[in-house]
Amino acid sequence: MRRVRRGGLLEVPQLTVAQGFFPSTEAFRAAYEKVRAQTLRMGRETVLGERLRQTLQSAPAPRSREETSAAAEALLAAWTADYEKLLRPTPGTQEMLAFWSARRALAVVTNSLVPGLPQRTLERYGLSRYFRFVLDSASHGYKKPNPLLGMEALSLAGMGPCDGNRVLAVGDRHDIDIPAALDLGMHVLHFNRRPGHTSGSVASDGTPVIHEWSEFR
Numbered sequence: 001m002r003r004v005r006r007g008g009l010l011e012v013p014q015l016t017v018a019q020g021f022f023p024s025t026e027a028f029r030a031a032y033e034k035v036r037a038q039t040l041r042m043g044r045e046t047v048l049g050e051r052l053r054q055t056l057q058s059a060p061a062p063r064s065r066e067e068t069s070a071a072a073e074a075l076l077a078a079w080t081a082d083y084e085k086l087l088r089p090t091p092g093t094q095e096m097l098a099f100w101s102a103r104r105a106l107a108v109v110t111n112s113l114v115p116g117l118p119q120r121t122l123e124r125y126g127l128s129r130y131f132r133f134v135l136d137s138a139s140h141g142y143k144k145p146n147p148l149l150g151m152e153a154l155s156l157a158g159m160g161p162c163d164g165n166r167v168l169a170v171g172d173r174h175d176i177d178i179p180a181a182l183d184l185g186m187h188v189l190h191f192n193r194r195p196g197h198t199s200g201s202v203a204s205d206g207t208p209v210i211h212e213w214s215e216f217r
Contacts, residue, residue: 010082012052012075019071021059031055044146045137048113049076080114089125090193092213097130099217105132109153109169111143111176112136132157144173145180154184170216178207189216 009032013025022028035054039046053072056063063071100106108131110118115138122128133156137143140152151161159166164185171177172191181188190209203209210216 010079012079015075015078016056016059020061021056021063021071023060027060028055031058034058045111045113045141045143047115047138048079049073051113052076076114080117084117084121084124087121089127090213094127096213096216097127101130105157106130107132107153107157108134108136109144109149110134110136112138115139144176145183147180147183150180150184150186174203174207191216 009029013022013028013032016022016028017025022031032051032055035051035058039051039054049072052075053069056068056072056075062068097106108118108122112118115136117138118136119128119134122131122134128134135149135153135156137149140149142148144150150164154161154163154167157167162185164181165187167181167184167186168189169177169181169186170189170191171181172193174190174192178188178190188207190203190207191213192203192209192211201209
């Protein structure tokens with residue numbers, strides 16, 4: 001999946017200002033980043049709804065616990081609706097998945113701020129049928145590059161923690177996906193959707209690179 005580029009929090013900062021929680025979007029972003037930094041320690045994944053709740057609790061204009069929780073849920077619903085509209089399958093995705101699913105077992109292991117969102121997105125585009133399972137960090141509790149998420153994926157695939165060499169991990173985040181897979185002994189392939197950042201078919205660290213799904217056959 002690819003996402004049409006916009007700010008990661010979309011309209012959430014503006015909504016918190018409109019609701020009187022923060023005096024400016026900058027104030028909200030500063031409070032949110034503080035909460036985010038705290039929740040990312042030890043590689044744990046804290047779902048977006050909880051991050052928003054904690055951020056609103058730290059607002060200079062605090063509300064009751066019930067009002068804060070309700071506002072966080074409403075912000076999460078608004079963010080999810082907007083975010084889902086921005087997701088699009090990368091060109092060639094369905095053809096690539098049809099090719100490989102007939103030859104190998106496929107799975108999705110991804111970082112996500114909302115439990116179940118990757119599964120729902122795949123279902124919306126008719127792509128979930130190609131995968132044996134979808135494992136997202138929001139549902140699991142740990143995010144890549146923490147190896148616990150990958151170890152759970154191996155278990156779901158019927159493999160042990162030492163069976164990583166039987167797996168090819170394809171990721172679009174070279175800084176996150178590739179180290180996470182290598183730590184478990186997996187083979188790796190970097191799907192770089194910005195070919196101007198890497199020339200040739202091998203990255204500077206030796207990681208194989210593709211720029212379009214048509215190259216992955």
